[in-house]
Amino acid sequence: MINLRSFAGQPLTCTRMCFLVNCLKRLKSSQQWLSRQNADPYVEKAKIHNYRCRSAFKLLEMNEKTNILTPGLTVVDLGSCPGSWTQVAVQKTNADGADPTKPRGKVLSIDKLQTFPIEGATIVNHMDFSTIEAHDKVVELLNGKMVDLVLSDMAPSATGVRELDKDRIIGLCYMAIRFAALVTKVDGNLLFKVWDGKEVPILEMDLERFYKSIKILKPQASRSESSEKFILARGFKGIQRPLQNGRWEN
Structure with a gap:
């Protein structure tokens, strides 16, 4: 006592x-x-299947329903540490060349923290994806390719103040949207995490300006008491860039 x-x-x-x-x-x-x-049964499953954490099953389940990860795709995983989503992306896009009969994809991961190597993935450590430096690095590593899918399972460190934490993750979401707009090919997709709240409908409305369809996903692997959900934005419309002659292009 x-x-x-x-x-x-x-x-x-x-x-x-x-x-x-x-x-x-x-x-x-x-x-x-x-x-x-x-x-948690998913913690044990992650160990059995050699995933770095249980969140791998969230992406596996969402991919089962949406088929957003297929062989040959180019994928960027934002805030990748410890790397379980990157592991799934590598497997599903055949980025490690495990199946020689299928197209080989490309997976690039970026995080402020240290993500240990994953065969088949290009990992950029100690870099904030929201900076110009990070964007230039990604463009360099993609070597002229545009991205089919941007993933983000990021969440800020909790402060314990509910409204402040929600504001912070919304800020991360908008940074992910901005990043995706700069690197995604037309008709590409974006999947990211958000916490439920009054700001989410506004976020969806903003996404509709850039994507053809918006879908909310709540995988079973996401804990029932968690307010997290995932937004899948499909069919990137492209962004207009002004030309010197005053015309616009996508």
Whole structure:
């Protein structure tokens, strides 16, 4: 039993009390997370199938329904660490050349963090995808190719303030949309994660300006208590660029 009147032999000031309460909350949250992980069948499946984390099954399930990943496609995975979506993308696009009878795709992954090598994928570490430097690097690595599909399973680190966290992930979504608009071929697709909230319908309306169809997906592998869902935008319309003679092109 912790004595709330003193901590480590010192009187508890308001600051010390707040620190102690936050530590206890984090301890409880960590214990709940460990219990949930131990009871999660997808965690065990990820180990069996050699995926780096359970999120691989979210993409596998969504691909089963939508067929957005097929051999020969060029795919960019934003915020790829630890790499489970990249693993799935490599397998489904045949980027590792595992099946010589099918077209060989290309998978490029980018993250601020370190993603360990994945056979068949080109990985760009320690780079913020939203920067001009990252865009130029991706264009260089694609060697003139445009992208068939942009993936994003990114989410910001939680602050514990619900509205602030939602605003931050919406910001990430718009950055992913902007990136996709610069590298995606006409009729290409975008799949990204968002947390449910009042901002999502506005996000969908903005997407409709650039894509032919918008679909909301909630895979079974996504935990039932989670507010996450995924938006699939299909059929990129292209963006108009002005020419010197005053005309426009897609």
